[in-house]
Amino acid sequence: xxxxxxxxxxxxxxxxxxxxxxxxxxxxxxxxxxxxxxxxxxxxxxxxxxxxxxxxxxxxxxxxxxxxxxxxxxxxxxxxxxxxxxxxxxxxxxxxxxxxxxxxxxxxxxxxxxxxxxxxxxxxxxxxxxxxxxxxxxxxxxxxxxxxxxxxxxxxxxxxxxxxxxxxxxxxxxxxxxxxxxxxxxxxxxxxxxxxxxxxxxxxxxxxxxxxxxxxxxxxxxxxxxxxxxxxxxxxxxxxxxxxxxxxxxxxxxx
Amino acid sequence: xxxxxxxxxxxxxxxxxxxxxxxxxxxxxxxxxxxxxxxxxxxxxxxxxxxxxxxxxxxxxxxxxxxxxxxxxxxxxxxxxxxxxxxxxxxxxxxxxxxxxxxxxxxxxxxxxx
Numbered sequence: 001x002x003x004x005x006x007x008x009x010x011x012x013x014x015x016x017x018x019x020x021x022x023x024x025x026x027x028x029x030x031x032x033x034x035x036x037x038x039x040x041x042x043x044x045x046x047x048x049x050x051x052x053x054x055x056x057x058x059x060x061x062x063x064x065x066x067x068x069x070x071x072x073x074x075x076x077x078x079x080x081x082x083x084x085x086x087x088x089x090x091x092x093x094x095x096x097x098x099x100x101x102x103x104x105x106x107x108x109x110x111x112x113x114x115x116x117x118x119x120x121x122x123x124x125x126x127x128x129x130x131x132x133x134x135x136x137x138x139x140x141x142x143x144x145x146x147x148x149x150x151x152x153x154x155x156x157x158x159x160x161x162x163x164x165x166x167x168x169x170x171x172x173x174x175x176x177x178x179x180x181x182x183x184x185x186x187x188x189x190x191x192x193x194x195x196x197x198x199x200x201x202x203x204x205x206x207x208x209x210x211x212x213x214x215x216x217x218x219x220x221x222x223x224x225x226x227x228x229x230x231x232x233x234x235x236x237x238x239x240x241x242x243x244x245x246x247x248x249x250x251x252x253x254x255x
Numbered sequence: 256x257x258x259x260x261x262x263x264x265x266x267x268x269x270x271x272x273x274x275x276x277x278x279x280x281x282x283x284x285x286x287x288x289x290x291x292x293x294x295x296x297x298x299x300x301x302x303x304x305x306x307x308x309x310x311x312x313x314x315x316x317x318x319x320x321x322x323x324x325x326x327x328x329x330x331x332x333x334x335x336x337x338x339x340x341x342x343x344x345x346x347x348x349x350x351x352x353x354x355x356x357x358x359x360x361x362x363x364x365x366x367x368x369x
Contacts, residue, residue: 183331215259217330217339250259 019045022097024055026067027108030117037115039106040064046097052105053081053092056119068118076234079170083119084108089172089232110175126171129191133213135198138206157202164197164242166235173229173239185218189229189239192220196242199249211249220246261323268320275313282306301364314357322350 024044029037042063044055053071060067069092071081076094085095085107097105113121173189174180180188195214199207214220220243229239248254283291290296301307326346330339363369 179331183334185334186331215257217258218334219258221258221262222327222331251263 019047021045023104025106028118029115048098050097051093052085052095068120070120079168082110082170082172089175091234094234112175112180126174129187133191133195133210134206135194137204151203153202161197161200163237164193167237168235172232176228176232178226179222183222186222187219193239193242196246215250265323268316272316298364301361307361311361315354318350318353322346
């Protein structure tokens with residue numbers, strides 16, 4: 001596709017002092033009328049702090065406004081801008097071009113997700129599996145009486161699940177998972193990690209119902225412990241560990 | 256059957272098979288390799304009931320473990336209600352067929368039919 005060079009100095013959103021340039025290759029695909037994806041190439045300037053998302057937005061602003069990308073917070077909180085960056089699932093807003101150590105940056109939509117257009121993918125399966133494992137505290141006494149205190153936890157009890165509460169539902173773990181690529185019914189590392197997050201919460205009483213949901217022919221046992229989910233998580237969540245700990249409950253090593 | 260129960264059987268059969276196959280290999284080492292595979296030597300093994308029982312157990316353990324492994328691989332390759340039922344029942348039938356065939360050999364030997 002088109003080869004475009006340079007961003008006009010007066011129009012860039014960042015200062016051009018001591019700036020370098022890279023070749024940004026963006027995957028373009030519209031399932032409504034394209035047979036396969038193609039790459040558009042742009043030469044963009046960047047600073048030490050420029051993120052891949054900022055480079056894509058510069059391309060949208062100056063060269064091609066039709067590039068489809070989903071983003072919102074720009075600070076790795078909303079989980080919207082997950083994409084394949086140089087072959088690895090990453091958040092575009094959390095990946096600096098300078099840390100990629102490459103003169104060519106290739107951005108593609110996340111693997112294992114249906115493409116809406118260009119870099120934007122459908123999240124329905126992720127949200128469905130997330131909802132399936134009941135991602136909320138289950139208790140009989142959900143309403144606090146006026147004379148009761150909050151559901152207190154010790155620091156040790158919080159430590160059991162707190163890292164899993166950092167999940168931002170960006171889908172990078174599901175994108176990296178090899179089982180997700182072949183098993184369309186697999187519940188996925190994101191939902192399994194969230195199942196552990198609530199099972200390990202001392203306030204929750206829904207352990208049995210959650211374990212029943214994931215103890216399925218396409219549930220927790222289809223994880224092969226590749227560990228790629230934990231490698232790519234931008235928030236430091238370790239879904240692979242959560243899955244192994246959940247298996248401990250099902251095998252009777254934990255209660 | 257719950258998937259966790261199936262997987263407990265899967266892991267259990269793997270561990271037991273490793274132990275029994277180790278015993279089986281040690282037993283084979285008591286003879287030379289070529290001698291161990293001679294027709295009369297094999298028949299003698301089948302007629303020695305404790306050893307034949309161990310071979311039968313190894314056959315069951317490996318058949319259960321192997322065909323469940325195959326079922327898992329096939330379930331990950333393709334999905335669909337009919338396909339998954341066919342895979343599960345097909346693997347169960349193949350497992351029973353293999354165990355039956357292997358048991359038949361040992362039984363026939365002990366009944367003097369070989």
